[in-house]
Amino acid sequence: MIEAKNVTKRYGGSLVVDDVTLTLPVGGITSIIGPNGAGKSTLLSMISRVMPMSSGVVLVDGLDVRTTPGDVLARKLAILRQDNHLTSRLTVRELVTFGRYPHSKGRPTVVDREHVERAIQHMGLEALSERFLDELSGGQRQRAFVAMVLCQDTDHVLLDEPLNGLDLKHSVAMMKQLRTAVDSLKKSIVMVLHDLNFASCYSDHLIAMRDGKVAFQGRPQDIMRPDILRAVYDLDISIQCIDGDWIATHYR
Numbered sequence: 032m033i034e035a036k037n038v039t040k041r042y043g044g045s046l047v048v049d050d051v052t053l054t055l056p057v058g059g060i061t062s063i064i065g066p067n068g069a070g071k072s073t074l075l076s077m078i079s080r081v082m083p084m085s086s087g088v089v090l091v092d093g094l095d096v097r098t099t100p101g102d103v104l105a106r107k108l109a110i111l112r113q114d115n116h117l118t119s120r121l122t123v124r125e126l127v128t129f130g131r132y133p134h135s136k137g138r139p140t141v142v143d144r145e146h147v148e149r150a151i152q153h154m155g156l157e158a159l160s161e162r163f164l165d166e167l168s169g170g171q172r173q174r175a176f177v178a179m180v181l182c183q184d185t186d187h188v189l190l191d192e193p194l195n196g197l198d199l200k201h202s203v204a205m206m207k208q209l210r211t212a213v214d215s216l217k218k219s220i221v222m223v224l225h226d227l228n229f230a231s232c233y234s235d236h237l238i239a240m241r242d243g244k245v246a247f248q249g250r251p252q253d254i255m256r257p258d259i260l261r262a263v264y265d266l267d268i269s270i271q272c273i274d275g276d277w278i279a280t281h282y283r
């Protein structure tokens with residue numbers, strides 16, 4: 032279980048995450064939605080300790096992220112960040128193998144290699160596995176980074192905009208793959224998504240942020256409502272239930 036208690040991020044005088052207290056559901060997909068600048072990425076980064084909090088506490092399965100050794104936390108929680116900096120020329124397979132580091136400590140076993148091959152397969156990267164990352168398209172590179180994160184095989188997976196740069200086919204494949212990881216491997220996935228309809232169709236729980244706060248949270252059918260979405264996005268959004276999915280129309 033991931034619990035955030037009174038988590039705050041302040042830059043100078045401005046509060047970008049404002050006293051957020053939140054328990055993330057165990058199992059399933061939770062998507063964080065909301066407008067630009069709402070604090071979604073900042074919250075995710077603080078949960079994973081990538082970014083220090085100004086104040087507050089985050090517990091991952093009872094472990095305080097500020098004081099837990101990095102290698103212990105890395106076996107509990109993996110994160111895909113928006114800004115993946117690459118310092119060296121790596122192939123897809125080398126990058127994905129890097130995801131096993133918290134388990135292998137740089138000496139991959141047969142089991143580690145099996146995880147790597149499975150992740151490469153799941154992300155449809157077989158044909159690209161020996162390519163260097165700087166020889167891939169943006170969407171292909173994004174899939175390689177998600178494969179690395181899944182390969183870490185943690186109970187908790189945090190993904191900041193995993194659909195970034197993916198075409199429709201690969202977006203659907205990615206969401207199905209994440210759904211499978213949740214349903215068959217009992218993972219808990221928390222992701223930031225901008226596409227409301229992907230968030231609605233594939234998530235068990237939605238968290239809507241605005242102005243650094245959690246404005247609303249609940250099941251997709253509780254959040255995919257014109258009044259709630261207007262309050263979150265300042266936009267008129269109509270909602271239709273199609274084959275059991277709550278679909279937003281917001282193009283005009």
Ligand SMILES: Nc1ncnc2c1ncn2[C@@H]1O[C@H](COP(=O)(O)OP(=O)(O)OP(=O)(O)O)[C@@H](O)[C@H]1O
Pocket residue numbers: 042047065066067068069070071072073074
């Ligand atoms: N280093 C920084 N210094 C000052 N303000 C910052 C810094 N980094 C982020 N911010 C501000 O913090 C706020 C929250 O940013 P964050 O990236 O968490 O938003 P977000 O909801 O993920 O937005 P987006 O949908 O655009 O990715 C924004 O207003 C941003 O300008």
